[in-house]
Amino acid sequence: MSNNHEIVVPTETHGHVHRDDVGARMGMWLFLFTELLLFGGMFLIYGVYRFQYSEEFHFAAMELNTGIGTLNTIVLLTSSLTVALSISALQKKNKFLSVVFLSLTIVFALAFMVNKFFEWSAKFSHGIYPGSEDLINKSNGEVVFFGLYYVMTGIHGLHIVIGVILLSFILVFLIRDKITPDNFVKLENAGLYWHLVDLIWIFLFPLFYLIQ
Amino acid sequence: MANGTIAEHAKSFYEEGTSKKTGLLGWFFSTDHKRIGIMYLAALSTFFIIGVILALFMRLELIAPGETLMDAQTYNTIFTLHGVIMIFLFIVPGIPAIFGNFFLPLMLGAKDVSFPRLNLLSFWIYIVGAILVVISLFVPGGPIDTGWTFYIPYSVRTGTNVSLAIFAAFVLGFSSILTGLNFITTVHRLKAPGMGFFKMPLFVWSTYATAWIQVLATPVIGITILLVIMERAFGIGIFDPSLGGDPILYQHLFWIYSHPAVYIMILPAMGIVSEIIPTFARRTIFGYNAIALSSLAIAFVGYLVWAHHMFTSGMSDTARIVFSFLTFIVALPSGVKVFNWVATMYKGSIDPQPPFLWVMAFIVLFSIGGLTGLVLGSLATDIHLHDTYFVVAHFHYVMFGGTGTIFFAGLYYWFPKMFGKLYHTKLANIGVALFFVAFNLLYFPKFIMGYQGMPRRYYDYLPEFADLQLVSTIGSWLMAIALIIVFGNLIRSLRTGRKATSNPWGGVTLEWHTTSPPPLENFETDIVVTHDPYDFSQLEDMKNE
Numbered sequence: 001m002s003n004n005h006e007i008v009v010p011t012e013t014h015g016h017v018h019r020d021d022v023g024a025r026m027g028m029w030l031f032l033f034t035e036l037l038l039f040g041g042m043f044l045i046y047g048v049y050r051f052q053y054s055e056e057f058h059f060a061a062m063e064l065n066t067g068i069g070t071l072n073t074i075v076l077l078t079s080s081l082t083v084a085l086s087i088s089a090l091q092k093k094n095k096f097l098s099v100v101f102l103s104l105t106i107v108f109a110l111a112f113m114v115n116k117f118f119e120w121s122a123k124f125s126h127g128i129y130p131g132s133e134d135l136i137n138k139s140n141g142e143v144v145f146f147g148l149y150y151v152m153t154g155i156h157g158l159h160i161v162i163g164v165i166l167l168s169f170i171l172v173f174l175i176r177d178k179i180t181p182d183n184f185v186k187l188e189n190a191g192l193y194w195h196l197v198d199l200i201w202i203f204l205f206p207l208f209y210l211i212q
Numbered sequence: 213m214a215n216g217t218i219a220e221h222a223k224s225f226y227e228e229g230t231s232k233k234t235g236l237l238g239w240f241f242s243t244d245h246k247r248i249g250i251m252y253l254a255a256l257s258t259f260f261i262i263g264v265i266l267a268l269f270m271r272l273e274l275i276a277p278g279e280t281l282m283d284a285q286t287y288n289t290i291f292t293l294h295g296v297i298m299i300f301l302f303i304v305p306g307i308p309a310i311f312g313n314f315f316l317p318l319m320l321g322a323k324d325v326s327f328p329r330l331n332l333l334s335f336w337i338y339i340v341g342a343i344l345v346v347i348s349l350f351v352p353g354g355p356i357d358t359g360w361t362f363y364i365p366y367s368v369r370t371g372t373n374v375s376l377a378i379f380a381a382f383v384l385g386f387s388s389i390l391t392g393l394n395f396i397t398t399v400h401r402l403k404a405p406g407m408g409f410f411k412m413p414l415f416v417w418s419t420y421a422t423a424w425i426q427v428l429a430t431p432v433i434g435i436t437i438l439l440v441i442m443e444r445a446f447g448i449g450i451f452d453p454s455l456g457g458d459p460i461l462y463q464h465l466f467w468i469y470s471h472p473a474v475y476i477m478i479l480p481a482m483g484i485v486s487e488i489i490p491t492f493a494r495r496t497i498f499g500y501n502a503i504a505l506s507s508l509a510i511a512f513v514g515y516l517v518w519a520h521h522m523f524t525s526g527m528s529d530t531a532r533i534v535f536s537f538l539t540f541i542v543a544l545p546s547g548v549k550v551f552n553w554v555a556t557m558y559k560g561s562i563d564p565q566p567p568f569l570w571v572m573a574f575i576v577l578f579s580i581g582g583l584t585g586l587v588l589g590s591l592a593t594d595i596h597l598h599d600t601y602f603v604v605a606h607f608h609y610v611m612f613g614g615t616g617t618i619f620f621a622g623l624y625y626w627f628p629k630m631f632g633k634l635y636h637t638k639l640a641n642i643g644v645a646l647f648f649v650a651f652n653l654l655y656f657p658k659f660i661m662g663y664q665g666m667p668r669r670y671y672d673y674l675p676e677f678a679d680l681q682l683v684s685t686i687g688s689w690l691m692a693i694a695l696i697i698v699f700g701n702l703i704r705s706l707r708t709g710r711k712a713t714s715n716p717w718g719g720v721t722l723e724w725h726t727t728s729p730p731p732l733e734n735f736e737t738d739i740v741v742t743h744d745p746y747d748f749s750q751l752e753d754m755k756n757e
């Protein structure tokens with residue numbers, strides 16, 4: 001966090017709005033910690049069961065479509081790049097480019113969800129979903145694997161959806177000049193959130209698709 | 213501490229709000245941390261009283277062996293509701309939500325918290341959570357009956373409304389996280405000029421440590437709860453043993469949050485104790501740094517002891533010994549605090565006003581609770597006492613005798629500041645005394661019964677426990693009377709109490725440097741901090757302010 005706001009800035013309250021960008025960023029980082037811990041709980045569970053059912057996890061993971069997974073990883077990584085570019089564009093006072101990059105980010109996010117939709121529907125049509133006949137007949141380890149798969153990618157997907165909504169609001173703010181080259185902490189914070197969502201995927205991808 | 217003067221005619225925050233709205237809406241949409249604090253006070257007190265009423269029915273059922281008032285299933289739902297309300301709706305939000313909101317900015321010399329609108333949002337989220345709990349009672353399926361710990365596999369098998377009730381706990385957790393995040397940022401960013409970290413009042417320190425636990429522990433219960441809901445809805449198999457899941461894993465995750473949550477409950481209370489003792493002993497606090505840092509130490513070590521709730525659940529001996537050892541370590545920073553408090557009183561000129569008496573009750577009750585905690589923390593004895601009334605007595609001594617008592621201490625200490633009114637001192641003293649007697653009558657027999665083997669969560673018992681159960685029930689009636697006196701005194705004073713001066717007790721932390729009740733932006737002039745927080749030499753200057 002930068003030190004260029006040494007003076008204590010009063011709060012944004014009661015009529016006249018004061019700004020404290022450092023405070024706003026600090027709040028965002030704290031929020032990201034909570035997100036990390038939320039997923040941390042699930043990674044912990046994954047670790048425990050991977051250890052307990054290593055063989056079953058191995059078989060189950062082979063059923064996942066590495067192609068779609070890789071594609072989605074690329075899409076998401078690119079979206080992280082575009083959101084960062086959008087921030088730098090705004091810093092360089094180029095509003096147009098900033099709007100373009102932010103819109104691209106949203107497009108990539110939607111592309112990710114579309115992919116995810118096809119991936120999940122394919123699994124469903126093969127009868128692999130929690131509580132299905134086919135799954136119950138498989139071994140316990142595989143049930144747990146797919147349970148974790150749906151929960152973890154599902155909650156991650158939910159974060160993408162929230163991210164799309166968030167970024168759309170930011171886009172409107174940007175277009176309406178509520179976010180400007182000298183007041184863009186909202187955009188920065190939304191970017192931070194987006195990077196986190198991306199980062200979590202970077203862990204989900206190898207854990208489910210690659211280590212077989 | 214501050215050089216500012218107080219204008220006599222200033223409007224208080226009751227008369228001037230943050231928005232144009234008036235009446236109740238002016239409160240419900242207010243981003244003023246003081247109004248939010250008072251709204252929390254009203255909401256939390258309501259739930260506390262509901263929880264107590266439920267408990268009185270439980271005690272009435274237990275007055276004699278056999279079914280006296282309700283059947284087993286009703287008892288199950290009532291103790292669950294009592295636990296859920298007391299934990300998630302009262303004691304966990306508790307002191308930070310009420311006094312943290314009201315006094316953290318005041319004690320820092322700030323105008324508000326860092327994110328006032330987020331603060332209001334956390335209050336609304338709290339209310340939504342509370343409403344969900346209430347709804348879960350009335351929709352088909354019936355009220356939740358799992359106990360407040362929601363242990364799997366029963367919580368997956370039972371037909372009662374588990375999902376809705378625990379979703380409420382999830383929502384309440386969200387509120388808690390946002391409050392914590394707000395407080396951490398406030399402490400870092402809004403200290404008045406001249407106030408460094410080691411000039412902050414100790415209540416601020418402990419609220420700060422608590423805020424970190426709120427932020428770092430609550431997400432774990434959040435995800436655990438979501439997993440239980442999904443387990444019930446879709447059968448994902450993560451916890452359900454028939455699908456390959458491990459119910460013990462649930463217990464681990466649950467306690468990874470819920471044990472640190474115990475420190476969310478007690479740390480702010482310890483902070484209030486560190487405020488009240490210097491004020492009434494007229495002496496600077498002994499060992500300021502030790503008390504401040506021990507809060508952080510408790511927050512940290514408290515993170516590593518969760519599995520002592522699971523000594524009988526099936527863990528390796530190594531794990532059990534390590535967790536038992538770590539549990540004992542928590543006693544060290546707690547001991548540091550108690551000794552420093554006592555040392556502060558030594559040779560002080562003590563003025564035993566009601567808040568101070570509450571603190572004395574706290575020290576006795578909390579010490580009993582803490583020491584019996586060590587009995588439960590050591591492996592051999594815990595095997596015998598696990599899931600007995602001994603545990604019930606222990607956690608009521610720490611939660612109710614500890615945090616609950618300090619909730620009242622804080623209320624009696626800051627009431628004049630919050631409402632600008634004084635209460636009846638003699639009645640207040642009677643209230644404390646009766647509370648103390650009633651408390652021990654109510655819970656001490658439970659230690660003995662637990663030691664003799666009375667299990668918890670039963671609506672019936674063997675005839676040999678009849679006498680002690682009767683004593684306990686009589687204690688619950690006395691407790692009801694004590695609480696009526698304690699609350700009644702304050703409610704009466706709201707209307708008929710004498711007007712309070714800005715500093716009725718002779719405290720020196722910043723909140724006493726402004727009017728009672730404070731104006732909308734807390735201080736008439738900008739604050740510059742010149743003294744240490746408990747430097748009583750400034751008291752003379754303050755009289756002239």
Ligand code: HEM
Binds near residue numbers: 295298359360667692
């Ligand atoms: C007048 C006050 C109170 C009375 C008479 C009372 C009484 C009781 C009784 C009889 C039980 C059930 C014991 C059993 O059958 O296992 C119980 C459980 C419990 N109480 Fe209280 N209590 C009071 C206040 C409180 C307070 C202030 C708190 C928390 C701050 C609290 C937290 C709990 C919890 C967490 C449980 C465990 C519920 C469970 O087993 O799931 N109680 N209480």
